[in-house]
Amino acid sequence: MVMELRKTDVIVVGSGPTGLMLANELALAGVGVVVLDRLAERSGQSKALNLQPRTAEVFDLRGLLEPVRRYALGNWGSGHFGGRPLTYEGWETRHPYQVHIPQAGVERALEERLAEQGVQVSRGHELVGFTQDDAGVRATVRTAAGELRVEAEYLVGCDGGRSTVRKQLGVEFPGTDASLFAFVADVFLVNRPATIPTRLRSVHDAIGRRSDKGSGGLIPMGEPDLFRLIYTSAARPDRTVPVSVDEITSALHALYGNEVEVGEVRWASRFTNATRQAAQYRVDRVLLAGDAAHIHFPAGGQGLNLGVQDAMNLGWKLAAQVQGRAPDGLLDTYHTERHPVGARVLDNTRAQTLPPQPSPETLAMHRLITDLAKLPEANRHLAGMVSGLDIHYPFPGPPHPLLGRRLPDIELTPGNWSSTLFHPAKAVLLTTSPDHLKTAAPWSPQVNATLIPTLPTPATLTRPDGHICWTPPPNDPTPDSLLTALHTWFGTPPSRP
Ligand SMILES: Cc1cc2nc3c(=O)[nH]c(=O)nc-3n(C[C@H](O)[C@H](O)[C@H](O)COP(=O)(O)OP(=O)(O)OC[C@H]3O[C@@H](n4cnc5c(N)ncnc54)[C@H](O)[C@@H]3O)c2cc1C
Structure with missing residues (x-):
């Protein structure tokens, strides 16, 4: 039974970093927004741990960088491309570093800003279906108290890699299945040897360890003896089986020796290199952003950043559309600009990963990339690509080297x-x-x-x-x-x- 009817301008499905950034952009423009999330409360878990320089700039453009930084653990002076260090020196930016911040901190800061703008996330609200026509979008939402109908002009699926919105739209999601299986585990270490540092200058210092069983490393998480273990091996575990303490211990021993032990495991999760991208980011009144539009291996730390930047691209265009002031075709530029950016990230994450049993040719190619990445111009190229600083949209108008590029802070x-x-x-x-x-x-x-x-x-x-x-x-x-x-x-x- 439908219990209640709500009306708004835009329904944002999902309150991850993408949905929260988008909702903030819409609210800032004075657009009515309802944000739905199926979780009854925020999980507090963090897949992502970093902001790339371009995302720091994007937050700066909205006065959000300092509020976000309140939840940061520090900065990393460089990024990496498949474990090869990248510096941002060749780029004109006030933020030539990565902010080390758990995803939960980014979400918290974005949600606090959203609340300041008068918008509360509707938690325990799961989108289960929607229809659209010329008049608008009608969403059916399941809550503990019953079903709710929400009507709006537009709906945006920011509902993650298994997006209900994308599936119900019937948009194709072409790409490749998983061939690489990995896990993350936030663990307290016991008997930590001094060779495991509690502070990192750069993330590549931590994650590039290899043994004959697997590869990965430990990233300090800002609490005494709490570390993020990332581990990839040739094993093909059942994804539905939780990561066990035995698995974590054997990964730790393979990378750091038998001395160190696993204490409390705060959170662990499996992930893969399944790589896919929605064929269309817009179907009439319904759009996709963030992981709902693209999934890939988290190589180089890009997914959260890509989603926040999708939201930044879409927000002002959707606001103009809803407020009836958008020129023809403006909203479609969201797909034409952001789909190629997403495709490039998918490609570079593939280039950063080695298959479980690499051929001699693949290994030779990766050694060659390692050598090339030491050349300043190649390093600058890779740093620009992974950080998002080199994004260059194909804008109309008399050609100029600056056209379509970001404006550095002046x-x-x-x-x-x-x-x-x-x-x-x-x-x-x-x-x-x-x-x-x-x-x-x-x-x-x-x-x-x-x-x-x-x-x-x-x-x-x-x-x-x-x-x-x-x-x-x-x-x-x-x-x-x-x-x-x-x-x-x-x-x-x-x-x-
Ligand atoms: C192990 C791992 C490590 C990673 N590390 C990094 C990193 O270091 N740097 C980086 O940039 N990225 C990283 N990523 C990727 C990053 O975590 C994601 O790209 C990011 O979470 C995407 O944000 P999102 O808002 O698009 O989706 P999500 O964060 O998945 O949020 C989706 C939200 O939608 C809600 N939802 C889902 N379905 C419904 C529904 N039907 N109705 C209502 N709500 C719904 C969910 O509850 C959730 O809150 C990592 C990913 C993994 C797996």
């Missing part, structure tokens, strides 16, 4: 950074020309136009997600190209009274 005046201009999730025009300001004036509700005495870059119009969508073409003194870009991304300006 110090406009001492201590005053361009990132703060993005806090309200508006586009940002940075220019030295009063004419540009005049051209953009009709879009003032959506575009924060700022006149700067001097700029280290040419003038830029940057979307709310931090990607540059216009710079003046060389030798073009007219405002026409700016006008075109404003129409392309922000539609017809609101009429003035």
Whole structure:
């Protein structure tokens, strides 16, 4: 029996990092949002342990980095590509490091910000079905008290790798099945030898251990003797069987010797390298984001980051669509921009993993990658790819090397950074020309136009997600190209009274 009817603008299914980031973006734009999660309470468990530099920048664009950092355990000075160290020195960023933070901390900070915006996650609310037509989406939600119907303009499935939304949409999920089986276990160690450090400079220092039985390593988790063990072996366990203390002990002994023992096991879980991507991120009024849209081996620490960045790309577009101000085709650019980014992550995680019994040719190829990754230019390339700093969307307009790329944070005046201009999730025009300001004036509700005495870059119009969508073409003194870009991304300006 349907008990209750709720109406909203957007239903977000899932309160993982992707759903929470998206809900924050929608709420910030003044869009009504209902966030559903089937869990009665937050699990507190953390699969992911890091923020990549681009995700730190994205959080900075919303004033979220410092609140998120409150739950961080520190920074790692470098990342890795299949265990090979990566540095961010070649990238212009204020955050050339990874934030070491358990996923639960990211979720907590995002949920706290969402509550500040007046939105509470509806827990114990499981989406069990939905229909859509020209008029909207109708979702059926199971709760302990009975069934609930929620109606909205749009619904976004941020409901993880086994997404109900994706399955019910019938969207294909092509890719490859698991061939590599691994587990994580958060364990307290007993008799920890000094060779297991309690602080890490870089995560690759920890995870690159190999024995003839398997590979992995230990990452300190910020509490005395609590470590995350990651272990991959040739064994093919039944995924439904919980990870046993014996399994954890034998992995630990294989990597670190027999001295160290396993104490309390706080949490353990199996995972694989099953790699798949939704063929479409949008079917009319229903969209997919985060793990619901893509799954892959967690090599290099990218999945949470990819999901948060999906949400950043989608949020302002969906808000514009719901509020009736989106230009034609804007919402479809979510798929055209983010599907290739996801596909590239799937590809690079495949390139980072060795099969259980690698052939001599595969091993030779991996040795070659190890050598190449030491070359500064190759290292920069890999660091840009894994961190998300090199994302380059194919935007229309006169070609320019900056077009489609992220705007690095610019110090406009001492201590005053361009990132703060993005806090309200508006586009940002940075220019030295009063004419540009005049051209953009009709879009003032959506575009924060700022006149700067001097700029280290040419003038830029940057979307709310931090990607540059216009710079003046060389030798073009007219405002026409700016006008075109404003129409392309922000539609017809609101009429003035
Ligand atoms: C072992 C391991 C280690 C990892 N390490 C890293 C790392 O270091 N760095 C990194 O970036 N990524 C890492 N990842 C990946 C990362 O954890 C995921 O990419 C991330 O959790 C995806 O977030 P999400 O919000 O898209 O989905 P999820 O976190 O899966 O959240 C989905 C939410 O939807 C809810 N839900 C599901 N179905 C329904 C329904 N029908 N109705 C209502 N609610 C529903 C769930 O309860 C859940 O809260 C790792 C993954 C694994 C397995």
